[in-house]
Amino acid sequence: MTLRRWAVGILAGGLFAYSIALGGLYAAQDNLIYPAPKQAAPVPPGYRQIELATADGLRLAAVFSPPAPGRKTVVFFHGNGDSWGGAAAANRLVMAAGYGVLLAEYRGYGANPGTPGEQGFYADGRAALAWLKAQGIGSEQVVLIGNSIGSGTATQLASEAPVAGLAVVSGFTSLPDLVAEKVSWAPTRYLVSDQFDNHAKVGRITAPMLLLHGTADTMIGPEHAQSLARAQPRARLVLVPGFGHELAYQDAAQRALLDWLAGL
Secondary structure (H helix, E strand, C coil): CCCHHHHHHHHHHHHHHHHHHHHHHHHHHHHHHCCCCCCCCCCCCCEEEEECCCCCEEEEEEEEEEECCCCCCCECCCCCCCCHHHHHHCCHHEEEEEEEEEEECCCCCCCCCCCHHHHHHHHHHHHHHHHHHHHCHHHHHHEEECCCCCCHHHHHHHHHHHCEEEEEEECCCCCCHHHHHCCCCCCCCCCCCCCCCCCHHHCCCCCCEEEEEEEECCCCCCCCHHHHHHCCCCEEEEEEEEHHHHHHHHCHHHHHHHHHHHHH
């Protein structure tokens, strides 16, 4: 009887510790998913700072470089720990080729007000498209590029507007899919609030699509890009050998983007 009570006590203690761990994971998820830099990066050379007005009343700083005549405009959504400084590095060859570039900055990032989150990111992206439209650049002249978690916002916008193209760089099928790979001991699919379900959306996107991923990416494996390609067979899948999650900043990725952009 004593042994049985001891075993029951161990089990109860383990379940209690497990529940505490789950509760901590749930409570901390926003800080883990959105490690937002809290200081605004300097405005990159060749860009000017602009202000985006969101539907829920926020005023967000972003930066913009206008297109050369006849060129389309790229709207770039960076990864969760980045800023417009890193986004500028990821678009240096695109900008040099004369494409317009709007580097969106999210709510809660840099000096921007608000709290990061899926629906907020979508509102921020819509504000970027609205600002371009006010400048005379309609969505049909816009190419959306999303890197890592930025793929979620870019994919959502491409499912809403008739854009010229969508490029997903180092993207994922969905946030719960990715978290489940990283935290296999927890029922994360029931804990993750934000979904960014790219896999469910790409099949209904009619714009030309590029899926660009490094074969050595251990943060988000290339199987995510391959799964997205199966969901949207018209997409161009480019796997770049030897590169990891830093792919967006490499010349190899930007040359692949320029090759694709030239065909739009």
